[in-house]
C-alpha cells in the first residue's frame with residue numbers, strides 16, 4: 001500500500017508522513033511537493049528513522065516499505081493507493097488568530113484546482129484533505145475531480161482530541177475515557193456532538209456553561225499553539241496523529257472500534273438536511289473512502305449547528 005502526502009515537505013505533511021512511517025513500517029510513504037529537495041531531505045530522514053526503529057536491537061519489523069520523494073505531477077501520484085492533501089500556500093501572518101483559516105481561502109482554492117487537475121489524470125482513490133479552510137478545499141477538490149463523493153474525507157479529528165482533553169480537565173476524568181465526536185465546520189461553526197458524549201461508557205450531560213467553555217476552547221486553542229510556537233508554525237503534532245488515524249482507518253477498511261464512529265467533512269447530499277456543502281458529520285470509513293454517512297438522530301441544537309456550518313462554508317464566492 002502506498003500513501004502519498006501532497007505537500008509532504010511542509011510541517012503537517014512531513015509530520016504525518018513520519019508518524020505513519022514509524023507506526024506502519026510496511027506501508028510505502030511518498031512525499032510529493034513542489035519543493036522537491038525539501039521532500040527528498042525529509043524522505044531520507046524519515047527512512048532512517050523507520051530503519052532505526054526496525055533494527056534487530058529495537059524492533060521486529062520486516063518487509064519495510066519505501067519512503068521516497070516524488071514530483072507534484074500525475075507521475076508522482078500514479079501508484080498511490082491513498083492521497084493526503086496538506087499542500088498549501090505559505091501561512092499568511094494574518095492567519096495566526098481565531099478565524100484565521102479563512103485567510104488561506106482564495107489562494108488555496110486555486111491550489112486545490114491545480115491538485116484536482118493532477119488527481120483527475122488517474123483512477124479515483126481515497127483523498128484525505130487537510131489544507132485550510134478545510135471544508136471548502138475538500139468541496140473544491142471533489143467538484144474539480146468529478147469523482148464520486150465517497151472518495152473524499154476532510155480532516156477535522158484534531159477537534160475531537162481537543163474536546164476530549166477539555167472535557168477531561170473540566171470533569172476531572174481520564175481523557176482516554178471521553179467519547180465526544182465533533183462535527184460542523186473546521187472553524188467557528190464547530191459542533192461537538194455533546195448529545196453523544198460518554199465518559200467511561202456512561203452517557204454524560206454537560207451544563208450549558210461547560211458546553212460553551214468546550215466550544216470556545218476548541219476555537220481558540222490552535223491559535224494559542226501557533227502564538228506560543230511562532231506564527232510560521234501550525235498544530236503539527238495533533239494533526240500528524242489524527243491524519244494517520246484516518247489513513248489507517250482507510251487502509252484497514254474501518255476503525256478498530258466501529259461502535260465509536262468518527263466524524264469527517266464529506267460532500268453532503270441531503271443528509272442532515274444539507275445539500276452541496278462539506279461539513280463534518282459521523283461517517284463509516286472504508287477501504288475506498290466513505291462507506292456511509294451515519295445519520296444520527298441529533299437534538300435540534302446540534303442540527304441547527306450543522307446547518308449553520310453548512311451555510312457558512314457555502315457562502316464563499318465560487
Ligand SMILES: NC(=O)c1ccc[n+]([C@@H]2O[C@H](COP(=O)([O-])OP(=O)(O)OC[C@H]3O[C@@H](n4cnc5c(N)ncnc54)[C@H](O)[C@@H]3O)[C@@H](O)[C@H]2O)c1
Pocket residue numbers: 006007008009010011012013032033034035072086087088089090091104111114115129130131132133134155156157158186233234235236239
Ligand atoms: N485540517 C486541519 O486540522 C489542519 C491542521 C493543521 C494545518 N492545516 C492546514 O494544512 C495546510 C498545511 O499546513 P502546513 O503547516 O504543513 O503548511 P506548510 O506551509 O508548512 O506546508 C505546505 C506545503 O505545501 C507545499 N505545496 C504548495 N503547493 C504545492 C503543490 N502544488 N503540490 C505539492 N505541494 C505543494 C509547499 O511547498 C509546502 O511544503 C495549511 O493550509 C494549514 O492551515 C489544517
Ligand SMILES: O=C(O)C[C@H](O)C(=O)O
Pocket residue numbers: 095100101132158222234235239
Ligand atoms: O492551521 C491552522 O490555522 C489551524 C489548524 O486548522 C488546526 O486546527 O490546528
